[in-house]
Amino acid sequence: MNITDRYKFEENGSEISIMPNYNSLRTLVWWLVLGIVAVPVIIYYLMDKMSGDSFKITFGIWVLYIGYFLFDLFFRIPVKYIFDKSEKCIYRKLMLSKKLMTFDEMTYFIHNESGGYYYSIGKKRNQFVKNYRISNYFSGSKASHKREDDYIKEILCPILIAVGIPFNEIE
Secondary structure, eight states, rough: OOOHHHHOOOEEEEEEEEETGGGHHHHHHHHHHHHHHHHHHHIIIIIHHHHHHHHHHHHHHHHHHHHHHHIIIIITTOEEEEEEETTEEEEEESSSSSEEEEGGGGEEEEEEEEEEEEEEEEOOOOOOOOSESSSSBSSSSSSHHHHHHHHHHIIIIIHHHHOOOOOOOOO
């Protein structure tokens, strides 16, 4: 899977769209299927071998597990950021489109977080208060550096060119 497919990156004449969490869809679906397959095991095998309270706790953990993955599937994965060149605005689209900022207000930065980092965008004045992740996590491994280089070349640079922000490769 190449980098444009991982991010579902689309560029036409008037807009650029990106889905930063699209890459985790396949993994999420597998974990969800595993959770659904676990129901018969929990009900038929463990119900007789566990006490009533232990079964309720196990079933409650399963409900949280499935709820977490369903939340991600419906509210995190389909988030799309649209960089509209004609209106010079950035939109966040889940079910409805919401205007986030104009091109003039946008800045990008690298957000470090416990052994990994990712690229974010935000308004220049309050970028550390409210920001939006536009890449997957990267680490210090060789494979991650290659994925980051591909991301910068194929996705970040076209976005920055459309917005009108110069890209400093030393960063």
